[in-house]
Amino acid sequence: xxxTVAVAVVTVAMVLGGCASTTKSDASNSSDLMLKALNAQTxxxxxxxxxYYNDVIxxxxxxxxxxxxxxxxxxxxxxxxxxxxxxxxxxxxxxAFELARKSLMKMQAQRAAHPSN
Numbered sequence: 114x115x116x117t118v119a120v121a122v123v124t125v126a127m128v129l130g131g132c133a134s135t136t137k138s139d140a141s142n143s144s145d146l147m148l149k150a151l152n153a154q155t156x157x158x159x160x161x162x163x164x165y166y167n168d169v170i171x172x173x174x175x176x177x178x179x180x181x182x183x184x185x186x187x188x189x190x191x192x193x194x195x196x197x198x199x200x201x202x203x204x205x206x207x208x209a210f211e212l213a214r215k216s217l218m219k220m221q222a223q224r225a226a227h228p229s230n
Contacts (some may be wrong), residue, residue: 185197
């Protein structure tokens, strides 16, 4: 959980830097939802955080951070297949997203060690 919180906090600066939404209103709503999601995640409420991240994705389907953080939540719940899927989507949006690449490699190792997850 500590690594999830640390990474979520690091992404706040990236969120405040802007969004890829198509309209200014969507970008503002997406940023607001992202901050709510990060707050819920750092407060230890993954269910609420996931709901907000999915709302962000609805407004901004190319938001790599929302997918990445959904991956972190799935990882913390030992749902490695879902985590891996979310990290792959984040990388599909931005192939240079190094945090997602490292997390994907970690999930692939976890799945190899625990094939039932």
